[in-house]
Amino acid sequence: MSILVYVENTDGKFKKSAFEVVSYAKAIADHIHTDLTAISIGQVAADELAKLGNYGATKVLDVNNEQLSTFVNQAYASIIAEAAQHAGASLVVLSNSFSGKGLAPRIATKLRAGLADGALTVPTIEGEKLSVKKTAFSNKAFATLELTSSNKVIALAPNAYEVKEIGGQATVEAFTATIAPTDLSTIVKEIVRATDKVSLPEAEIVVSAGRGLKGPENWGMIEELADVLGAATACSKPVSDAGWRPHAEHVGQTGIVVSPNLYIAVGISGAIQHLAGVSSSKTIVVINKDPEAPFFKVADYGIVGDAFDIVPKLTQALKAYKGL
Numbered sequence: 001m002s003i004l005v006y007v008e009n010t011d012g013k014f015k016k017s018a019f020e021v022v023s024y025a026k027a028i029a030d031h032i033h034t035d036l037t038a039i040s041i042g043q044v045a046a047d048e049l050a051k052l053g054n055y056g057a058t059k060v061l062d063v064n065n066e067q068l069s070t071f072v073n074q075a076y077a078s079i080i081a082e083a084a085q086h087a088g089a090s091l092v093v094l095s096n097s098f099s100g101k102g103l104a105p106r107i108a109t110k111l112r113a114g115l116a117d118g119a120l121t122v123p124t125i126e127g128e129k130l131s132v133k134k135t136a137f138s139n140k141a142f143a144t145l146e147l148t149s150s151n152k153v154i155a156l157a158p159n160a161y162e163v164k165e166i167g168g169q170a171t172v173e174a175f176t177a178t179i180a181p182t183d184l185s186t187i188v189k190e191i192v193r194a195t196d197k198v199s200l201p202e203a204e205i206v207v208s209a210g211r212g213l214k215g216p217e218n219w220g221m222i223e224e225l226a227d228v229l230g231a232a233t234a235c236s237k238p239v240s241d242a243g244w245r246p247h248a249e250h251v252g253q254t255g256i257v258v259s260p261n262l263y264i265a266v267g268i269s270g271a272i273q274h275l276a277g278v279s280s281s282k283t284i285v286v287i288n289k290d291p292e293a294p295f296f297k298v299a300d301y302g303i304v305g306d307a308f309d310i311v312p313k314l315t316q317a318l319k320a321y322k323g324l
């Protein structure tokens with residue numbers, strides 16, 4: 001079994017999730033004693049591509065195409081499936097990121113492959129069978145998926161696997177895939193960023209606030225805390241429903257699912273629908289004036305008190321610690 005790993009880039013730069021998937025795929029490749037081939041689509045400099053060797057890729061297939069420098073779901077899926085066949089790969093690994101969620105089932109369909117999306121662990125391998133753990137029922141349970149098909153696709157949950165640098169450079173090979181006109185029937189012409197702040201789905205630290213903040217005029221202290229920490233801001237659903245914050249910040253079952261290293265929840269009760277989107281965070285800190293708030297049950301650290309008192313003090317302490 002040979003492995004192909006798809007590495008995402010934004011404006012020619014690799015995201016952390018790219019290094020995660022290469023490290024993860026390398027762990028599988030080592031287990032089955034095979035080489036790892038990566039594929040990159042868009043316009044990434046050759047020296048950046050070669051650096052994927054530092055995470056375990058031996059070779060990088062470079063689809064350097066200006067038309068494809070922004071994500072095009074159908075076209076990317078066709079290219080990755082064709083590259084898998086070209087590389088003789090029976091396992092395709094990618095990130096279960098926003099674009100990965102659209103790509104993985106399409107690639108699986110094209111390769112007639114079994115799919116494990118949102119994988120949390122390196123698979124256990126018994127002959128042709130791969131078993132992978134993932135969360136189920138909005139993070140309330142774990143499921144183990146067994147892939148027994150000859151082709152397989154695994155989409156790794158962001159932040160689930162540690163980036164491992166091993167040194168080395170990959171060889172870079174130009175790859176031209178056949179793209180059907182229908183693959184390009186919908187293309188992204190331009191991306192205008194709404195903010196230059198840290199992107200929520202990829203943030204390592206998230207400062208999130210709920211209805212306990214009383215109104216939109218009080219979000220300054222949340223943004224200041226987020227700025228000091230280099231964090232993204234988020235909110236509970238009623239907050240975005242009320243128009244206090246943009247919908248893009250709403251996390252939970254019906255919003256964005258995040259898994260940062262640190263999630264700070266301020267004035268959020270911890271309803272199950274909210275927890276569904278945040279409970280895979282590595283460390284959860286809860287600030288709430290009600291000691292019975294359900295969020296404390298899943299918190300690693302809890303502060304019982306008034307957010308209007310605690311948040312500014314926390315920000316000041318962090319500024320002093322960082323010498324700001």
Ligand SMILES: Cc1cc2nc3c(=O)[nH]c(=O)nc-3n(C[C@H](O)[C@H](O)[C@H](O)COP(=O)(O)OP(=O)(O)OC[C@H]3O[C@@H](n4cnc5c(N)ncnc54)[C@H](O)[C@@H]3O)c2cc1C
Pocket residue numbers: 209210211212213235236237238239250251252253254255266267268269270271272273274277287288289290293305306307308
């Ligand atoms: C189908 C469905 C889907 C849903 N999807 C989502 C979802 O995706 N995401 C989501 O968030 N919700 C979702 N909800 C709503 C969810 O059930 C809760 O109603 C919501 O999460 C509550 O938001 P909140 O914690 O901000 O507000 P509240 O429940 O009103 O809690 C406010 C909290 O702030 C605390 N507080 C008040 N004042 C202060 C203060 N001065 N200092 C510190 N703490 C204070 C209170 O003690 C309380 O715990 C969904 C609901 C349904 C039915």
